[in-house]
Amino acid sequence: MKRSTFLGAAVVSVAMAGMGLGIATAAEPIKAAFVYVGPVGDGGWTYAHDLGRKAMEKALGGKVVSTIVENVPESGDAERVIRDLAAKGNKLIFTTSFGYMDSTLKVAKSFPKVEFYHATGFKSAPNVTIYNSRMYEPAYLAGIIAGHMSKSGKLGVVASFPIPEVVRNINAYTMGARMVNPAITTKVVWVSTWYDPTKERQAAEALIGQGVDVLIQNTDSSAPLQAAQDKGVYAFGWDSDMTAYGPKAHLASAIEIWGGYYTKAAEAAVAGKPLKQTVWGGIKEGMNDLVSINPIVPEAARKQVADKRAEIAGGKLVFTGPIKGQDGTMKVAAGKSLTDKEIDSINWYVEGVEGQLPGQK
Amino acid sequence: MSLSITPLVASAIAAAIPLLIAALGELVTERAGLLNLGVEGMMLLGALAAFAAITHGAGLPVALLAGMLAGAAGALVYGFLTISLQASQVATGLSLTILGTGISSFIGRGYVGYRAPETFEPLPIPGLATIPGIGPLFELNVLGYAAVLAIGAVWYFLQRSRWGLELRSVGESPSVARSLGLKVNRIRYAAVLFGGAMAGTAGTYYALAQLKMWQEGLTSGNGWIALALVVFATWRPARVAIGALLFGGVTALGLWLQTVGVGVSTFALASLPYVATILVLVSISADRQALRRHAPAALGKPFFDGD
Structure with missing residues (x-):
């Protein structure tokens, strides 16, 4: 009984996500999500990613709206959080820690129409793009x-x-x-x-x-x-x-300076041509x-x-x-x-x- | 290779003090028969209140008071639910931790990046503080010295004072205590509030004596260790102190061994605190009689003080 309710809910949410993709028009903002390993208040790594996210939102002027999930452990929890974000209709999902690598790849398999971006990893997939900075x-x-x-x-x-x-x-x-x-x-x-x-x-x-x-x-x-x-x-x-x-x-x-990359990825998504290029940038590229x-x-x-x-x-x-x-x-x-x-x-x-x-x- | 052991001792003591403060508070709460799993939440509430007070120009005594009151406020919520409404202590305590973590990170967002303008600094005792090895024991801040005195004070209160006896009897058998004319709920509220104030003090220590700045989740789960310490110590104050030093020590040892270049796997070193936990648990459980004898008999059980 409980199980079937759960499955039903899952089907409904996936269906809704699918509809969301289908009826998206130019006027409707694209949803992006960021998964953070620490709190934005860490004043370091996660804070830098959030600065980048804000820069992206500003540059896109309302064409992309983003949500964040903080303090996500690099364990099985990560997969649940990422899957949930994908099911909620986010078209761009940025997973910003090394330990999210396998979880990101797993979820990406189930959501081929969602673009995933994984920071600092080394495994990619058709819809998983890696970005990293030469710190x-x-x-x-x-x-x-x-x-x-x-x-x-x-x-x-x-x-x-x-x-x-x-x-x-x-x-x-x-x-x-x-x-x-x-x-x-x-x-x-x-x-x-x-x-x-x-x-x-x-x-x-x-x-x-x-x-x-x-x-x-x-x-x-x-x-x-x-x-x-x-x-x-x-x-x-x-x-x-x-x-x-x-x-x-x-x-x-x-x-770290992530704003430029996030803006590029978001602009590409708005244009309907997802950014798929692996980036490993440094001082030369303005990424740190x-x-x-x-x-x-x-x-x-x-x-x-x-x-x-x-x-x-x-x-x-x-x-x-x-x-x-x-x-x-x-x-x-x-x-x-x-x-x-x-x-x-x-x-x-x-x-x-x-x-x-x-x-x- | 320099093998100075003094930094290790200093680091162990610094880590032990807040654990000791929080665990002593929880010990009194548990001796009155209430298991409050909200220590971590109350610590964070205390840390936030103290940090906010100091940032807005209050002095250290006021900041400490704010920390204690915030911890006690969290405890009051817990007390109302578990004592007056007889809600599940486990569920309420867990909710308090979640609540405290949430509130502190939400309100604390405005303080991220701030350094505390005033902090608790060490007050070395001349002559004693420079003794190699044990010198750091005499180089504590005012909270540290107070924590050491609190070990004796809590012991004296519980074992030698009439109020302590009443508190313990409430924790052993509230119905008998009540039939003897004790105000069970009033005593339990007092014990819970004391635990909250101590947790708030521990939070204040993290914010204004250890990290000295605001960072989200700055207590790093140490509230849970304080909780565990009470069980390890079989509800006895002196053993809480030993346990706190042991825990502070193993964490510090793992880091210290790395700095002096001992060729031990860092993974093994990082697991030291957990190995220590298991060893202590095993040694305690080996003597079941003792464990049962020392645990407050009514711990965790709701009591209806019908009036």
């Missing part, structure tokens, strides 16, 4: 500043999960710093979460306790920056401009940047950052040899560069990163 580029620039600012020669990273997306940021940060000061080393603490301000702060304090004096985080809150502010060391903002969270400690912010550099950063560092930024914007690749691995063996020969595929599956630390990468023998 290792601003991480590299941040490393240059860290190299100039660190007195102890010890940098720290509060890291989420040992996946290539994070490992390459740690590597780029360390490479940038060691270009300035080859004696610098980087300590990494894995917190096994994207968003847990308390734990992120504890990790930051643990690093500071071991003599680290410049922190960066690859998690979603501003807690590590705040910890740095309290303990009198330096840190960076990540994903969003975090100057306000710790003005004294904040050296610069590596930010290093901004709000603290006035205390010396002129020499600023100039070096500006020069390298210009090179990257001009097409120079960050992971260009010579790059040595953690044990000193040559990983990328001089003149060679890692391919996108190699960057996307990187599972080794560069020279200068301390500790063992989880999962590596």
